[in-house]
Amino acid sequence: MKFITVDSYEKLSRQAANIISAQVIIKPDSVLGLATGSSPLGTYRQLIDWYEKGDIDFSECISVNLDEYVGLGGENDQSYRYFMNHNFFHAINIKPENTFVPNGCAEDLAAECEKYDARIADLGGIDLQLLGIGLDGHIGFNEPDDYFVKNTHVVELHESTIKANSRFFENEAEVPRRAVTMGMVSIMQAKKILLIASGKNKRDIVEKAFFGPITPKIPASILQLHPDITVIQCLN
Numbered sequence: 001m002k003f004i005t006v007d008s009y010e011k012l013s014r015q016a017a018n019i020i021s022a023q024v025i026i027k028p029d030s031v032l033g034l035a036t037g038s039s040p041l042g043t044y045r046q047l048i049d050w051y052e053k054g055d056i057d058f059s060e061c062i063s064v065n066l067d068e069y070v071g072l073g074g075e076n077d078q079s080y081r082y083f084m085n086h087n088f089f090h091a092i093n094i095k096p097e098n099t100f101v102p103n104g105c106a107e108d109l110a111a112e113c114e115k116y117d118a119r120i121a122d123l124g125g126i127d128l129q130l131l132g133i134g135l136d137g138h139i140g141f142n143e144p145d146d147y148f149v150k151n152t153h154v155v156e157l158h159e160s161t162i163k164a165n166s167r168f169f170e171n172e173a174e175v176p177r178r179a180v181t182m183g184m185v186s187i188m189q190a191k192k193i194l195l196i197a198s199g200k201n202k203r204d205i206v207e208k209a210f211f212g213p214i215t216p217k218i219p220a221s222i223l224q225l226h227p228d229i230t231v232i233q234c235l236n
């Protein structure tokens with residue numbers, strides 16, 4: 001595990017963008033596993049900046065996102081599809097048909113989950129998976145549990161996650177209670193993993209996840225077993 005600590009969100013974003021950029025330059029048709037939330041926003045902004053300068057080309061890339069709220073369609077500005085389109089995809093030259101986010105409005109969610117895993121397998125797996133980490137140690141929306149869930153699945157969000165994510169909604173009641181999330185197999189089979197954690201409030205969970213016991217009570221702790229993971233932490 002490579003563990004990097006920096007002193008500003010700007011540096012974290014630039015380092016993360018550097019790793020993603022190197023991946024895309026070395027393998028232009030990379031399958032990028034992407035995340036939403038506050039942590040990757042600066043990384044996406046940096047990548048957009050380099051794209052606009054002509055330094056990086058996403059035209060052959062494929063993206064698969066980690067998760068989506070159940071019941072929110074892509075036109076809903078709280079959905080993760082909307083987030084990705086507006087904070088990244090629309091500003092770069094990735095082909096829209098090469099961007100995948102689970103469909104939280106699928107009539108048959110179990111079938112959607114199976115389809116999502118099959119798609120990732122068909123693509124040959126993920127080359128580089130970008131992750132944030134929740135205050136309870138979740139990755140994607142794999143919440144603390146008695147066991148690790150292997151495949152893409154529907155999850156009931158924990159109270160702490162609903163509270164944390166309510167900052168993006170008018171109020172807590174509006175936060176969907178369920179989400180579709182990639183499971184641990186697709187995440188752990190990614191060839192490389194890059195986890196970014198920003199802010200003092202993430203310090204404790206990062207310590208537990210990467211320097212404590214491996215337990216499904218802290219889902220991110222499983223990442224200690226990954227052969228090629230970089231963690232970038234910013235303490236401010």
Ligand code: F6R
Pocket residue numbers: 034035036037038039040066067131132133134135138139140141
């Ligand atoms: C989002 C995701 C989540 C977030 C986590 C941290 O797609 O998978 O696991 O990475 O909730 O969110 P932020 O970055 O907003 O603190």
